[in-house]
Amino acid sequence: MRLLVIGGTAFVGRAIVADALARGHKVTTFNRGLTGQDADGVEALRGDRSTDAGLRELTGRSFDAVIDPGGLVPAHVLRTARAELAPFYAFVSTTAVYRSWTTAGTDESAPTWPGVPDEDGDPDLARLGVRKRGCELAVEQTFGPDAAVIARAGMIVGPHDNVGQLPWWLTRIAQGGRVLAPGDPDRGLQLIDVRDLSAFVLDQVEARAGGIHNVVPDEPNTTMGHLVDDCAQATGSTAEAVWVDEGFLFSQGVQPWAELPLWIPDGPATAGFWAVSGASAKAAGLRTRPVAESVRDTWEWLRSGGEVRLTPGAAPFGIAGEKEQQVLTAWDARSVV
Incomplete structure (x- = not known):
C-alpha cells in the first residue's frame, strides 16, 4: 500500500512508520522537519498543514490511506482530510475525549467533549480532550464511518516515549x-505499548476497516x-x-x-479511569504484549x-x-x- 503518514518521526508516528516499512508498504512522511529524523526508506516531504499553502508538496499526490498519528488542532486535521489525498483515513485520538470517568467500562458510545471540527489555533494540551474530539469530527464528517478508523489510545508506553x-x-x-x-x-x-497501538492501526488500514475503538487492554x-x-x-x-x-x-x-x-x-x-472498555479493539484484533x-x-x-x-x-x-x-x-x- 502507498501510505501517507503525517509527522512520522516521534513516538506513535515513528512506530507506525517502522511497522509499515517492515510490512513492505511504500511510506511517504509529511512534516515540518522539526521533531526528529525521517526513517530510512521513506519518501520525506516537508510542509505545514496549518495553512493551505503548507500542503503544496502534496498537490496532485494520491495514496491508499492517510495515517494521522498526532493531530492536535482540528482545523489542521480538517484541512488534511479535505485535501482528497486518499480514500481512507486513520486518526490516532485519545480516551481523554470522554467527559466522565465515574464508572468502569466506558465504551465508544459514552458522552464526549463537544469538539469543533474547524477550530484553529496553536496546540493546547490543557484542552486535549476537546481538541482531539474536534479532530475526530473533522475526519468523521469528511470520510464518514466506513472510510475512517479512529483509534482512541489510552496511556501509551514504550521505546521513544515523548510523554515521559x-x-x-x-x-x-x-x-x-x-x-x-x-x-x-x-x-x-491500563497501559498500551506504542508498537501494539501501531500494529492495530495498520491492521485496520490494511483491511480498510472503519470504526471507532478504544485502543486499550480490555482490563487492567x-x-x-x-x-x-x-x-x-x-x-x-x-x-x-x-x-x-x-x-x-x-x-x-x-x-x-x-x-x-x-x-x-x-x-x-x-x-473508571483505568478501567476503560477495550472490547471493541479486542474484537477487531488488538494484541497486547x-x-x-x-x-x-x-x-x-x-x-x-x-x-x-x-x-x-x-x-x-x-x-x-x-x-x-x-x-x-x-x-x-x-x-x-
Whole structure:
C-alpha cells in the first residue's frame, strides 16, 4: 500500500512508520522537519498543514490511506482530510475525549467533549480532550464511518516515549534508595505499548476497516506495584518502594500525575479511569504484549542513549528529589508516632 503518514518521526508516528516499512508498504512522511529524523526508506516531504499553502508538496499526490498519528488542532486535521489525498483515513485520538470517568467500562458510545471540527489555533494540551474530539469530527464528517478508523489510545508506553511517565519511574528506580510510591500498590493500570497501538492501526488500514475503538487492554493489565517491580527488575536496582497513603501525600502537597506519574487518586470521579472498555479493539484484533516487555524495552532504549523529547507545551514529570526525601522523612516520623 502507498501510505501517507503525517509527522512520522516521534513516538506513535515513528512506530507506525517502522511497522509499515517492515510490512513492505511504500511510506511517504509529511512534516515540518522539526521533531526528529525521517526513517530510512521513506519518501520525506516537508510542509505545514496549518495553512493551505503548507500542503503544496502534496498537490496532485494520491495514496491508499492517510495515517494521522498526532493531530492536535482540528482545523489542521480538517484541512488534511479535505485535501482528497486518499480514500481512507486513520486518526490516532485519545480516551481523554470522554467527559466522565465515574464508572468502569466506558465504551465508544459514552458522552464526549463537544469538539469543533474547524477550530484553529496553536496546540493546547490543557484542552486535549476537546481538541482531539474536534479532530475526530473533522475526519468523521469528511470520510464518514466506513472510510475512517479512529483509534482512541489510552496511556501509551514504550521505546521513544515523548510523554515521559514510564521513563521517569525507570530513571528514578535505577537511582536506588527509598522511592516514594503512591497509595495502593494493587491499583490497576491500563497501559498500551506504542508498537501494539501501531500494529492495530495498520491492521485496520490494511483491511480498510472503519470504526471507532478504544485502543486499550480490555482490563487492567498491570498494577502500580507490579510496574514498580518491573522497573526494578529491568534496571537491576535494589530500590525500596515506600507506599504512602494518598491522604498523607495530599497533606504534603504532592501532586498526582505530575509529581508521581501514573498516580490517579481513588475516588468517585476517577473510578473508571483505568478501567476503560477495550472490547471493541479486542474484537477487531488488538494484541497486547506483557507490560514487563514494554518496561524492559523502554529501559534498553534509555540505556542506549534514548532521551524523552516532550511534546511541545508538555511539562516534565516527576517530584524533585529534595521534596521526595522531605515527604519520606515526614512519613517515617508519622509512622513512629
